[in-house]
Amino acid sequence: MKPRYERPVLVRHGLGGANKFGALPGLRSMKTFEGIPVDELVRQYGSPLFLFSERILRDRYRELKDQLARRFANFTMAWSYKTNYLGAICKVFHQEGAWAEVVSGMELKKALRAGIPGRQILFNGPAKSAADLDLAFREGVRVHFDHLDEILLAEKTASALGIVPEVGIRVNISELPVPTWDRFGFNLESGRALEAVRRIVRRGKLDLRALHAHIGTFIQEPDAYRMAAKALGKFAITLEAEEGVRIDAIDLGGGFASHNTLHAQYLPGEEATPSFGQYVERIAAGFDEAYDGPEPPHLILETGRALVDDAAVLISTVLGNKRLLDGRRAVIVDAGVNILPTAWWYRHEIHPAQDFYGTAEPTVFFGPLCMNIDVVRDRIMFPPLQVGDRIVIGHVGAYNVTQWMQFITDRPNVVMVSSRGEHGLIRRAEDFETLLAQEEIPSWL
Amino acid sequence: MNPDPARLRDLAISDSGFVFDPFTGYTFTVNATGLAILQALKEGLSLDLIVRRLQDSFELEGDEDLARDVDEFCVRLRDQKLAR
Numbered sequence: 217m218k219p220r221y222e223r224p225v226l227v228r229h230g231l232g233g234a235n236k237f238g239a240l241p242g243l244r245s246m247k248t249f250e251g252i253p254v255d256e257l258v259r260q261y262g263s264p265l266f267l268f269s270e271r272i273l274r275d276r277y278r279e280l281k282d283q284l285a286r287r288f289a290n291f292t293m294a295w296s297y298k299t300n301y302l303g304a305i306c307k308v309f310h311q312e313g314a315w316a317e318v319v320s321g322m323e324l325k326k327a328l329r330a331g332i333p334g335r336q337i338l339f340n341g342p343a344k345s346a347a348d349l350d351l352a353f354r355e356g357v358r359v360h361f362d363h364l365d366e367i368l369l370a371e372k373t374a375s376a377l378g379i380v381p382e383v384g385i386r387v388n389i390s391e392l393p394v395p396t397w398d399r400f401g402f403n404l405e406s407g408r409a410l411e412a413v414r415r416i417v418r419r420g421k422l423d424l425r426a427l428h429a430h431i432g433t434f435i436q437e438p439d440a441y442r443m444a445a446k447a448l449g450k451f452a453i454t455l456e457a458e459e460g461v462r463i464d465a466i467d468l469g470g471g472f473a474s475h476n477t478l479h480a481q482y483l484p485g486e487e488a489t490p491s492f493g494q495y496v497e498r499i500a501a502g503f504d505e506a507y508d509g510p511e512p513p514h515l516i517l518e519t520g521r522a523l524v525d526d527a528a529v530l531i532s533t534v535l536g537n538k539r540l541l542d543g544r545r546a547v548i549v550d551a552g553v554n555i556l557p558t559a560w561w562y563r564h565e566i567h568p569a570q571d572f573y574g575t576a577e578p579t580v581f582f583g584p585l586c587m588n589i590d591v592v593r594d595r596i597m598f599p600p601l602q603v604g605d606r607i608v609i610g611h612v613g614a615y616n617v618t619q620w621m622q623f624i625t626d627r628p629n630v631v632m633v634s635s636r637g638e639h640g641l642i643r644r645a646e647d648f649e650t651l652l653a654q655e656e657i658p659s660w661l
Numbered sequence: 662m663n664p665d666p667a668r669l670r671d672l673a674i675s676d677s678g679f680v681f682d683p684f685t686g687y688t689f690t691v692n693a694t695g696l697a698i699l700q701a702l703k704e705g706l707s708l709d710l711i712v713r714r715l716q717d718s719f720e721l722e723g724d725e726d727l728a729r730d731v732d733e734f735c736v737r738l739r740d741q742k743l744a745r
Contacts (some may be wrong), residue, residue, distance in 0.1 A: 217720070217721055218718060218720045219693055219718075219719055219720065220719065220720045221694060221715070221719035221720060221721050221722070221725060222692060222693070222694055223694065223725075223730050224691070224692065224694040224695035224698050224730055224731070224733075224734040224737075225690075225691065225695055226680075226689055226691050226695050226734065226737045226738065226741065226743075227689060227690045227691075228687055228689050228741060229687070229688045229689060229690065259679075275668075476717045482710065539733060539736070539737065541740070543737065543740055543741065574692065575692040649697070
């Protein structure tokens with residue numbers, strides 16, 4: 217019997233194919249998503265297509281919750297809306313018991329519309345209007361302040377309403393093994409956070425109850441959370457002793473890494489990402505170091521990426537093949553950075569969605585945009601693909617369906633697959649009418 | 662134009678598709694199709710004859726463009742300085 221024809225391949229050998237950490241990660245064919253054939257889903261919903269697994273969303277939430285419950289008597293998980301504020305995603309997490317963490321008036325309205333009580337909404341972010349604050353205070357939302365002008369505006373708004381709302385301030389911490397995000401909140405070590413507290417106490421128009429920090433994003437060093445928990449805990453104790461302020465909640469924000477792999481990262485995310493248990497253990501150690509005797513306050517976490525990223529894939533279809541001058545095979549697919557902006561941060565995992573054969577060779581995946589920056593994955597060993605074949609891009613649940621842009625193509629359908637094998641749209645694809653609906657042409661043209 | 666067979670005959674090519682270029686020290690892997698084309702080029706076969714040999718040697722699905730594949734492979738050989 218004659219061997220099956222495959223297109224001729226010539227691959228030059230290079231260094232780094234195998235090393236002390238093991239061989240190159242293996243590819244596997246992903247013909248199904250949560251047991252449903254990818255082909256069937258694409259036939260029904262089109263390509264490209266975002267698919268979310270309800271099961272993985274709930275599993276990830278429960279995994280973190282279980283870890284927290286082992287170490288903390290008093291804790292809350294708040295769903296970070298900016299990470300993914302599709303109604304169905306928020307609903308899954310709220311069903312699991314999550315509060316809402318919002319960072320804009322739009323997100324605040326979305327949480328309230330979803331029926332989340334104001335007392336279970338945390339309002340962060342550096343830009344809150346008078347109307348946003350008025351709505352938040354009327355609904356009993358706890359607002360965390362970013363800067364002094366915001367505090368001044370909040371004091372005016374609260375006074376006009378005749379209330380003294382419970383609030384928090386965001387604190388940034390310099391002495392951490394991660395870059396300091398000093399653009400958010402008040403710095404701890406320089407004394408600016410203490411000044412802000414004293415100002416709030418002196419004027420008596422706001423009731424300071426919470427300290428909030430968000431030390432960064434994709435933090436792969438769990439000990440940074442121990443240091444942050446300890447620093448905020450000690451600050452809270454100081455405030456009670458010296459200013460008479462009783463801090464009842466410490467919000468350590470988010471920033472836990474998902475199982476994605478950053479461009480600059482050596483080991484793949486599947487191996488390098490700390491477990492939820494490691495993060496939680498370090499936070500507990502930090503509180504233990506700060507609180508010698510008294511019960512630590514209510515712990516709040518706003519984990520976003522680590523809960524949702526691994527629950528979604530993006531299906532894309534091959535449009536063409538070509539050969540680049542440096543020898544890499546280039547594959548053009550129908551999903552680009554317009555709907556996958558996280559391709560700029562990560563070396564996304566990619567798998568064929570059908571059986572594959574033939575020699576793997578260095579391959580670059582380009583999206584469909586007429587722009588040089590539209591690179592979905594710049595170098596991955598991949599078997600030959602034919603026009604019409606499909607690929608599955610992994611770990612795409614965080615930020616893509618909030619940060620995507622409508623650029624020369626329509627944004628595609630987003631589908632959730634249930635734990636029982638049901639599936640349905642959670643966001644309809646845009647079309648030509650969507651594009652035109654927001655436009656106006658002035659009368660003088 | 663086909664690559665110069667004399668240059669290709671300098672390459673050490675194993676039956677499993679391992680290729681060694683003694684002038685640069687670089688090594689390469691070719692798949693079965695690439696190996697068949699390399700051997701045919703070394704023999705000085707024309708493009709038409711190479712395509713016919715591939716048709717005789719491999720199981721085809723019918724929609725392959727063998728001439729394009731051979732052309733592109735020759736470009737790859739030149740890119741890697743394996744052919745003139």
